[in-house]
Amino acid sequence: xxxxEFFYDFVSPYSxxxxxxxxxxxxxxxxxxxxxxxxxxxxxxxxxxxAPIDTAAKAAHLATDLGxxxxxxxxxxxxxxxxxxxxxxxxxTAFAAERxxxxxxxxxxxxxxxxxxxxxxxxxxxxxxxxxGLGLDGAALVAEAGNHKEALKAQTQEAVDRGxxxxxxxxxxxxxxxxxxxxxxxxxxxxxxxxx
Amino acid sequence: xxxxEFFYDFVSPYSxxxxxxxxxxxxxxxxxxxxxxxxxxxxxxxxxxxAPIDTAAKAAHLATDLGxxxxxxxxxxxxxxxxxxxxxxxxxTAFAAERxxxxxxxxxxxxxxxxxxxxxxxxxxxxxxxxxGLGLDGAALVAEAGNHKEALKAQTQEAVDRGxxxxxxxxxxxxxxxxxxxxxxxxxxxxxxxxx
Numbered sequence: 247x248x249x250x251e252f253f254y255d256f257v258s259p260y261s262x263x264x265x266x267x268x269x270x271x272x273x274x275x276x277x278x279x280x281x282x283x284x285x286x287x288x289x290x291x292x293x294x295x296x297a298p299i300d301t302a303a304k305a306a307h308l309a310t311d312l313g314x315x316x317x318x319x320x321x322x323x324x325x326x327x328x329x330x331x332x333x334x335x336x337x338x339t340a341f342a343a344e345r346x347x348x349x350x351x352x353x354x355x356x357x358x359x360x361x362x363x364x365x366x367x368x369x370x371x372x373x374x375x376x377x378x379g380l381g382l383d384g385a386a387l388v389a390e391a392g393n394h395k396e397a398l399k400a401q402t403q404e405a406v407d408r409g410x411x412x413x414x415x416x417x418x419x420x421x422x423x424x425x426x427x428x429x430x431x432x433x434x435x436x437x438x439x440x441x442x
Numbered sequence: 443x444x445x446x447e448f449f450y451d452f453v454s455p456y457s458x459x460x461x462x463x464x465x466x467x468x469x470x471x472x473x474x475x476x477x478x479x480x481x482x483x484x485x486x487x488x489x490x491x492x493a494p495i496d497t498a499a500k501a502a503h504l505a506t507d508l509g510x511x512x513x514x515x516x517x518x519x520x521x522x523x524x525x526x527x528x529x530x531x532x533x534x535t536a537f538a539a540e541r542x543x544x545x546x547x548x549x550x551x552x553x554x555x556x557x558x559x560x561x562x563x564x565x566x567x568x569x570x571x572x573x574x575g576l577g578l579d580g581a582a583l584v585a586e587a588g589n590h591k592e593a594l595k596a597q598t599q600e601a602v603d604r605g606x607x608x609x610x611x612x613x614x615x616x617x618x619x620x621x622x623x624x625x626x627x628x629x630x631x632x633x634x635x636x637x638x
Contacts, residue, residue: 293499296492303489303607307618314627411499422503427623431510 247279248439250432251417253405254353255286257333258413259312259323260426262361265353265414266321271429281349283340285333286349286413289400295411315426322362331360331368334398339373341394342387343380351380355385444473444635446628447613449601450549451482453529454609454621455508455519457555458529461549461610462517464625473632477545480595482609484598491607493524495526511622518558527556527564530594535569537584537590547576 250272254261270296272279290296299305309325336356343352355376359365365372370388377384405415409422415433416423418439423432446468450457468475495501505521512519521598532552539548551572555561561568566584572582601611605618612619612628614635619628 293497295497295499301489301491301607303491303602307605307607307620310618311620311624318627383624406499409499409503411497411503422506424503424507425623427621428507431514 248275248418248436249280250277250436251280251282253282253284253401253410253413253415253417255263255333255413256336256353256356256360256367257330258286259308259361260315261414262323262357263312263315263319263321264416264426264429265357266319268429269350271433272436275433275437276440277433279350281340281344281353282401282405283337283344283349283353283398284402284405284410284413285337285398287333289406289410289412292403292406297330305387322358324362324364326360326364326366328366328368331366333368335370335388335391336367338391338394338398339377339388341397342378342390343382345390346382346387348380348382352376352382355380368441401423443631444471444614445476446473446632447476447478449478449480449597449606449609449611449613451480451529451609452532452549452552452556452563453526453555454482455504456511457610457612458516458519458624459508459515460612460622461553462515465546465627467625468632471629471633472636473629475531475546477536477540477549478597478601479533479540479545479549479594480598480601480606480609481533481594483529484595485602485606485608487609489604493526494587497568511572518554520558521561522556522560522562524562525562527562529564531566531584532563532569534587534590534594535573535584537593538586539573539578541586544578548572548578551576552589557581 252268266280298308312323343349356367359376360367367373374384374388377387412424414426418432418435421435450469464475494504508519539545555572556563570580570584573583598610608620614628614631617631
């Protein structure tokens with residue numbers, strides 16, 4: 247079965263948009279999704295790329311563009327009170343959730359917490375609460391995050407080494423696709439891979 | 443009849459991609475296209491935004507992404523030998539072509555010359571030849587370009603003042619859409635405008 251690799255960071259609103267439909271869309275073309283949390287700030291540092299909000303005119307247009315996408319996809323979207331935030335703890339905790347075999351629901355819940363509910367997911371208490379909501383021991387999950395520093399670094403570096411410069415980044419085998427607005431191209435590649 | 447404003451620069455490959463279908467797509471939703479040549483370099487200078495090729499990882503991926511789009515749209519695409527180039531003369535000449543009521547065919551021919559045929563459209567002889575090919579006096583057209591310095595500056599500044607930071611930029615009334623990959627959103631807005 248072909249695999250769609252999904253590199254994402256909770257701070258990236260376009261990653262959130264992709265996350266809301268990636269499982270269903272991949273299933274439609276007979277593919278599975280491999281969730282690969284990474285640190286977008288690390289990607290920017292490594293590549294010299296910049297966040298949209300670092301260019302004033304882009305920043306001014308960002309919420310408009312995101313709002314259009316959210317309406318099209320029929321998903322909730324609200325600009326969080328705190329943006330950007332550090333997602334270092336949150337992304338490390340994703341690795342802890344992966345060990346607990348809860349990476350997908352944790353990812354969905356964290357994206358929703360930040361991009362639909364506006365919660366401050368840089369706060370360990372919020373991350374803990376999200377974990378509790380999934381039936382995990384949230385405090386233990388957050389405590390374990392520190393064990394995954396190197397894993398997060400390595401996954402980020404892998405994405406950079408393979409050519410990533412932003413989020414979300416998708417791979418279908420060696421083929422890279424960057425941006426929520428390129429998910430359809432990745433799905434086409436998966437559909438072709440499934441046929442061959 | 444609703445109008446789709448189309449700000450573009452011949453140096454922008456995503457503007458080329460949009461140009462190949464904008465007339466047909468606008469007609470489909472009962473709208474007309476207003477062609478508005480501008481200078482992308484001027485937009486970058488004014489906004490601090492950068493071209494994709496100014497970030498190495500983006501530059502490395504650019505031809506792949508463009509090739510996918512060209513295949514999807516079924517249009518010819520070849521990376522030009524000379525890129526980037528100055529399009530100051532070419533964009534000024536577009537204003538001369540507009541006075542001759544040939545802006546649309548001139549735009550199509552210039553995009554094709556650069557992005558399908560790889561011709562160096564920074565060369566006045568090439569611009570002249572493109573003009574001749576449209577049944578115009580190419581030499582006179584290029585000579586007239588110098589009269590449109592201020593018009594090109596003003597049109598560029600207008601786009602910046604309205605929020606543009608890249609190319610292509612579309613407007614449907616006050617609503618702005620940036621990127622070939624946002625043309626479908628602009629078309630949806632036009633379709634809604636046509637109904638109201």
